[in-house]
Amino acid sequence: MRLFGALRPLVPASGGGCAGCAHFCNSAEGLEAAVSGLSTLSSAYASVRGGDGLCGLHATITNGQGGCTGFTLPSAG
């Protein structure tokens, strides 16, 4: 049962998910610049990366589907 629980989508703690957060960057160019050596024997443009990006707030690599209380809307300007 626990396994199936783990497959359910999580509701972001703040109502906003990582993918829409100002702290989250999943551009391939940005990720390659942020993670040394990523483009040497792999690539941020590879399918295996999926939608992963960098959380600038917690300095973690995340798939953008979660969320936390640090959610910040991108500034309009």
Added chain:
Amino acid sequence: MTTDPARSAAPPSGGSEFWRKEDWWAIWIGLSIVIVGTLLFWNGGSLRWLAVVPPKWKSLSEVAGDFGMNGWRYIALFLFWLTAFSVAISVMGLRLRQFVPAFTLLYVAACAIFVLGQWESAARYNLEPPLIALLLGLVIANLGGVPAVLATGFRGEFFVKTGIVLLGATVPFSLIALAGPVAILQASIVSIVTFSVIYWAAVRFGLDRRFAATLGVGGAVCGVSAAIAIAGAVGAKKEHVAVTITTVILWAIAMIFALPLAARLLGLPTGIAGAWIGTSEFADAAGIAAAQAYGGLAGKVDGIAGTADQALQAFTLIKVIGRDVWIGIWAVALAIVATTRWEAQPGGSAADVREIWRRFPKFVLGFFIASALVTVTTAHYSLADYNKVATPGLIAPIKDLRSWAFIFCFLSIGLSTRFRALAAAGRMPFAVFTLGVAVNVVLGYLLSVHVFGVHWATLGQ
């Protein structure tokens, strides 16, 4: 700190992945070559004019003569590759201003490497083109010979994926069907054992579990690509990913030289050596370099049985089909473990089975399709006619274009490896990874030589 919103984008989904991911571009470019080659072949033509390669030579005057006679073909080939890759690079959002000079440099260096490899005495002096290309790139990059800004143009992973799609056209589909299950079995045994050793040792020595998992798949599945995929699945720290990448790169580059050397000392047939390299190398590009270097010794060095193709085919079956394609399943499985067994952390998310397809290395589909297409096209030939008609008219030109793509890759590995720019490896992570490497190499040797040795030695025969 907030990330520049302009650099954030929604994850590729649906049709957008077809033009935003290099795996798909490798398929478009590779399959376009195979389809055009097949159409020309059906109509009595061939890609031979475009697929120019330097001839075997004894004196430099022969090389000069070839370039004098075929200069336009080399220029046409340069323009072909430049156009194909530039379209992809541009659409994916990379900067053409950096790519064009980088690729021009790459092509000139690739010509020199190709010429060197065709020297009749190259094998006698251990001048295997993949290793020379890698060394040349490493020296140039680390002595500051290339502006850092050009490094983004050395897309080794993109080139190797394109080469692997083209490789599919030279591997009969029946061979994939017959040898694939053994490759998956061997690769699975080694992957699970290697991951378990690294993960267990890392946790035992106090490393964070997410870090341990990232290191484990880096050694067990597909190196840097696996590390970034699993880091995203379990939410690993960026610094831990950087340390894993450094460790993988150091070991992968060492193995490019060590595995062919060990195989040569042991006098292994090319098919067996390819299987061992496929089991024990960490990245596709690095493994192709090692497998091609060893395969190139067949027929040139006494005591090495088999063909150059057997080394590449065995490597690809084990590494790509046996290890790479399972990365999505590793990601989902470890995401389930992370969310149910490990401490929660900000930004964590539940496992999503759709990740299996999202993270699937799509270029593998191009490998299968290219193989199926050429197999169907040539199915009605007898072996004699296949060798007399299909090989020179269809297979050989594709194989030569594949060789170019791989040389671009080998040079790119060296040119994009700047040791000073890498994160410090860290003593403990390096030690536990090294333990995994030791187990992997020994187990890979035993399976490749003693358990499945006959299978790999006779691959495709």
